Amino acid sequence: MSGKLVPLRRITGELAEMSDEAVLAACGTGDAHALGALFDRFHEAVYRFAARLPVTDDLARDDLVQATFLEIRRAARSFRGTSSVKTWILGVAANIARHTLRAERRRRVHQARYLEQIAGAPEAIDAQVERRKLLAQVAEALATLPSDQQIAFILCDLEQLPGVEVARVLEIPEGTLWRRLHTARKAMRAAIQKATR
């Protein structure tokens, strides 16, 4: 048997017109419709973030998304408005992912799968072979970054979230974020240089 009442209906009317902050606040009061609305608004961003982590397969990705939104419901009242709701939500996802990524053995397995996925992506022959190799190098470089650098790189450079907000939601000093980003970018640059030599 599964859980208790699930108000699955989509929000309509006023709630749909509420700001992200207001919906998050409603979620903090235990409003399940608000949680559904947050899912509708931000699940693609969380999926995209999860998909960019080279350590996740499909099921782990679903788990990460679920865990993120459950944590959002629990922690919604702690939102202080020092970042956008999107940054805050991705920060929650990042914190959950960071925990997951610490399991190094699991990480290596998933990393190998991810690289297989990249290598196996359908491509037009000849003309794109070099580009495919280059992307594989980039993917490998991203996959082999320490998880904290991966998350900084994904949030700041790929999701293009403001660095100051990212530092806040990750609860790290800004200087730490800049160093992680710098190191990550350096590794990514080196990978490309190696591939294009």
Add this chain to the structure above:
Amino acid sequence: MTCPSALELSRARTLGVDPAIAAHLAGCAACRDHWDATTAAIDLARELPVAIPPAARREEVRTAVLAASATVAGPSTRRTWIAPAIAGAMAAGVLIYVAVPGGSPPARHAHGAVRPRAGAHYDTSWSGATEVVRLSDGVIDIEVEPLAAGERFLVVVGGAEIEVRGTVFSVAASARHLVDVVVSRGHVDVRPETGPSATLAAGQSWHVTAMPAPSPPVAAAAPRPTPAPPVRPVLLSPPAGAPPAPRAVDRRASAAPRMARPPAPSELAPSAPPPERTERSPAPAVDEVSYNQAWEALRANNFARAVSGFSRVILLAPDSALVEDATFWRAVALARGERRADARAAFQDFLDSYAASTRAGEASAMLGWILIDAGERDEAARRFHAAVGDARAAVRASAQAGLDALATPKPRR
């Protein structure tokens, strides 16, 4: 000007380039190369594939999130009332165990416990000493304590009504119509919208004998010219006899989303108990009943009812091993009912969700024929090619016939 450090350049990229750094970049080839190389690296990383699951899968995850969120403690009063909550939870735990062994906490009402399954829609209201649970969709299990004189407990589904006098029972509804009532203990009076009332005792059940017909498909309103159909082996007829037993399902590959495995609370921002992991539910009798009814409807060529029945199985028991079969046969019922657009989406959904299914070839072949009718010959060919190696000769024959039909030049108009 002295070159900024690599760290400063990196910081400038995120925070914005100030005029001094911009001027330096314009005049310093080394820094410019560094900057451009970083830009290239980021641009390439943005090109990496980002696989977002199909909408149906995301909807399943959404449902799982909302179902799981309903099982965890609400956020509003947890800290303030932590001690009473613990005491209350312990007491409730005992009650719950006695009432529903192995289940998750039900919602307590004054007269008993209402335990909805995933996807159930209901609300509860009071009228004097009468408690009314209005169920519109899904299944709820209810335990009602013995009522005092003058007290009533009613379950209302559309125009149907169920009255209890202290009992344990389950009610299933679909689109505000009563579908099933199964009594585990005590007595229940069932007063359906139409037909005679019945009093059920423990072990007895009531099942709907006919569901209202669903709305006709939109496509039916616009008749289309019917081209001469190619000869196609019949795959869409279910064999006579009892419905096939649900096959073992690889849950990791094809099941509805599992509950998330959250990290330890200490790893996240504010601490809290982790979300509970929902146990897989056993296939309840009500779902098997719906499945069998849908199967009978399919064999009787009552496609609308079959579609409704298989949809009900998918809705009522998303974790059941019946869901894979129900998803497949629902698509078949749609196809046989000439709801081609719906059937196409249903087969695609089946193939997306159960790519490793032993019925994948069969579904591919059927989808291929639908695509031929839709004029999508390339996609149809892809589906037939996916089916020509199927283990079943009939499927291989159908796929080959499809490929042969595609190889025949299209008739001139």
